[in-house]
Amino acid sequence: MKTIKYFSILFLSLLLATSCSEDETESNTTEVDPMLDYTLLKQFENEGNTIEILSKSETLTVGYNELFVRIKDGITGNYVANAQPNWLPVMHMQMMEHSAPFSALSAIETGTVYSGYIVFQMPGNSNEYWDLTLNYKINDVTYSAIERLEVLSPGDGLTRVQTVTGHDDVRYVLALVEPQAPEVAVQGISALLFTMESMMSFPIVPDYTIKIDPRMPSMGNHGSPNNKDLIYNSQARQYEGEVSFTMTGLWRLNLKLLNDKGEVIKGEDITEANPESSLYFEVEF
Numbered sequence: 001m002k003t004i005k006y007f008s009i010l011f012l013s014l015l016l017a018t019s020c021s022e023d024e025t026e027s028n029t030t031e032v033d034p035m036l037d038y039t040l041l042k043q044f045e046n047e048g049n050t051i052e053i054l055s056k057s058e059t060l061t062v063g064y065n066e067l068f069v070r071i072k073d074g075i076t077g078n079y080v081a082n083a084q085p086n087w088l089p090v091m092h093m094q095m096m097e098h099s100a101p102f103s104a105l106s107a108i109e110t111g112t113v114y115s116g117y118i119v120f121q122m123p124g125n126s127n128e129y130w131d132l133t134l135n136y137k138i139n140d141v142t143y144s145a146i147e148r149l150e151v152l153s154p155g156d157g158l159t160r161v162q163t164v165t166g167h168d169d170v171r172y173v174l175a176l177v178e179p180q181a182p183e184v185a186v187q188g189i190s191a192l193l194f195t196m197e198s199m200m201s202f203p204i205v206p207d208y209t210i211k212i213d214p215r216m217p218s219m220g221n222h223g224s225p226n227n228k229d230l231i232y233n234s235q236a237r238q239y240e241g242e243v244s245f246t247m248t249g250l251w252r253l254n255l256k257l258l259n260d261k262g263e264v265i266k267g268e269d270i271t272e273a274n275p276e277s278s279l280y281f282e283v284e285f
């Protein structure tokens, strides 16, 4: 998708450049902002440079957040390539501090846009807040910025992330990534699984299995055919399977987490006596 978008932007800029070619002074300055369709969630100054945090969403929400970072050099006024940024989200709670599962930041096609994700486990409130430390380089000088983030509970109240203790007494964080725009169809589903090694460290857990049993609680808890359990994709470093929705409405995706030996770590089968699993995501459309 990103590639398609990029090429369409490139095509558009070529088109614009051609149309402006009669006016020599304009032809070089015509550039389409590759982040035009994204929301600027945050913009702040750090030692003369400007940091931008962008997203396809309007807000930072509990669960999986795909984010984009740009750094504008205060001296040249250009967005910085090769900034080698890294980041660390920290929640400052009344009794303690903790981080969240997050990916590395890597440059996307344009070279000056860095993308990654953060999985927020909880929202901020009036006494407790998240901040983000961002380290980056410009001409071999290292800078460090820190900025508060506003993390909200999802507006629809649906569960897209769970922090649980498994039967192995290990803490896990499981977050839904796709589908972001669910349809009445069989479609890809992906999720991220982390273990909580410490308050500050959440490594990815590979090679488990996530069994899936989608149900409609409002309609006699009926299910759907042709679902595929999620298995680990080592390239994408996430769990991928297929989910089938046969109609619109609220679906509870009952889950069962199995470790690499096939032992059940969390979640239960759905039966007459047990209509829901303790491990689940919710999807409504």
Ligand SMILES: [Cu+2]
Pocket: 091, 093, 098, 122
């Ligand atoms: Cu917290």
